[in-house]
Amino acid sequence: MDGKSGIGLASQSKGKPMSSPEIFSKDHSGRRAGWARKDLTGLQHLSREELVLLLDTAAAFKTVGTRHIKKVPALRGKTLVNFFVEPSTRTRVSFELAAERLSADVINMSASGSSLTKGETLKDTALNLQALHADVIVLRHSSAGAAQFLAERLDACVVNAGDGAHEHPTQALLDAFTIRERKGRLEGLHVAIVGDILFSRVARSDIFALTKLGAKVTLVGPSTLVPKDLERLGVQISHDLDSLLPDLDVINLLRIQHERQRKEYFPSLGEYTSFFGLTKARAARLKPDCLVMHPGPINRGVEIDSDVADSPRSVILEQVTNGLAVRMAVLYLCNAARSGESA
């Protein structure tokens, strides 16, 4: 089955030019050519070629969503566990749908419904899931490094759906996918990531993906929320959003929070909005074709003006749609790599 699971994808592509069909060919070991990872824990250590392969594969899968029958059998007979130790709706639903479109069986687990609340360790919970023959574990966890921790200990594929303030690789992939689809390229584009960089896993994954794919990245936000040290990753840091606006090709706004843990970092949401919010006035100074992005959930009137969020240049809902294709691609490639290895 697996050998024919690429079936029909390339030939059925429509709309945008289909990326090379040879991405679905296998090397002699049975893995997808160019992809040998059973896990996706982050983007930091991926090569540019691996990123491009992921995006190209996602492009192929995107067409599945527009077909009459939205399912392919790539993961038929496989079991995927959505293990969300930290709450999330959007990412969990997206992974669930992606897995179902690949014909996998899906189980959803949250921390409150698991033995973690009884003091069982993450390792033991995961080993139990594996003992039930879970093939893929999608993990959302509040601790940085949690996905890598599991990946090193399990034979199952581990896909990081966000680990603390570390990485959220599928979010960054869907960001890159959306930009590439809209702009046709990433090379040379100027992307600003605005907001709480310090605590953002999306920001880190975006930095790794976008810089590897040739974009120029500027981190923007209050000095308390933008660690100076990140400059060493080849990005620029600015605390002056206004001066950047006319130069941007993409502006990616992160959700800003001002609950108890953040009180010491800036005075108020009002002051944040006045310096870093994408207000109507600021949006008017963007290039006409500048994309407005947000990983969601958005705070209307805080990091983004409500009308700007709904404006034609906003691709926020496209990001959500593309997330599905990107997650299908990730599940497909990781599972193929694992199957190839164990064959």
Next chain:
Amino acid sequence: MSHSILFRNGRVIDPASNRDAVGDVLVLEGRIAAVGAPVPGDVLTVDCSGKVVCPGLIDLHVHLREPGQSAKETIASGARAAAAGGFSTVVCMPNTSPSIDSASVVSWVQEKARAEACVRVLPTGALTKGIAGEEMAPIGALKKAGVVALTDDGRCIQNHELMRRALEYAGMFGLVVMDHCQDYSLVGKGVMHEGYWSAVLGLPGWPAAGEELIVQRNALLAELTGTPVHCQHLSAAGSVRVLREARRRGVPLSGEVCPHHIALTDASLQGYDTNFKMNPPLRSEEHIEALLEGIADGTITILASDHAPHCNFEKEVEFDQAPFGILGLETELGLFLDILVHKRKVISLPRLIEMYTVNPARLLGLDSGTLAPGALGDVTVLDPDLEWCVDKNASLSLSRNTPFHGWELKGRAVRTVVEGKTVWSL
């Protein structure tokens, strides 16, 4: 003559008496004999040619985990690990369960050590009740029970007024206070050095200033009260600067360095391996350079391990949820010899021995740390050039949490003698 032993033809290094020459050392009935004293015919003789004979090493910062956490370590197993590391004396920390904050727990530890430990185990007492940092512990009773110092190690008193009064009060009993220097508001939930790697790894940062601020506090309060304060496991450049300046002015402040803080940087945390998680955390190159400078110029006077055993299952969890600390007793001497004496040539071998013998002995007022006649017959024999490989599975500790497994090191102890009795030899 079971407590007598003759060490022949070793390079005898006794910094306390400025001795560094090839010769013999005789221990008679558990005490160091005078040079040239007649040697009884039946005394055990050890040929030490090509080796170094020095006073038994002292580690004034170890966690032996008893009472209460004997799955991690026991007084007996910790003592065996100490002996294998070349240590004849260890000073154990009071953050046990219950904590060593009463005379009865001190007595329990002493009894247990007498019965089961192969090296000398000297307990410290808590500075505050339950190490909670809120009320002074019964310091006078602890002194009477025999603690060698006071410390809330693992925690740090945040209330400066309480710290000041505790110092004044401890001074009345002639007790040193050893402090784990950490400002809680600055450090927050920090689990690794705040810098480039914490930013990349998305782990909460523990800024160097969180230590430096408390070292500065301790300098001011040691000066104000006149009570000696010993700053434990220093990791930050600013701490060394503060300590240097205070000591220059004669403030009774001292500091120690642990091997991991000069052997490893925060870049080691890239794999989220919790065997690289300790408190204070591994820092960046510039901090290591400052620590080495402080060791070279005599600002740092004491070396120690902060031996902190934890069970595998406790360490094998999410990084931010794992306990802090690593094993130290069996690797510290090798690491310091390898790095300080051989590779970086920061200090000479006699200086290293000084930092492990006479310096901690003087700080704590111990009757050891020297080969002067009449002192306790504690002797360590070193082979400073012996090349060996760290094998965690061969450790005598009950735990395995070391980041140094597989490291090739040059120099180690080959025999440990406590009051004339060999407790370990290679």
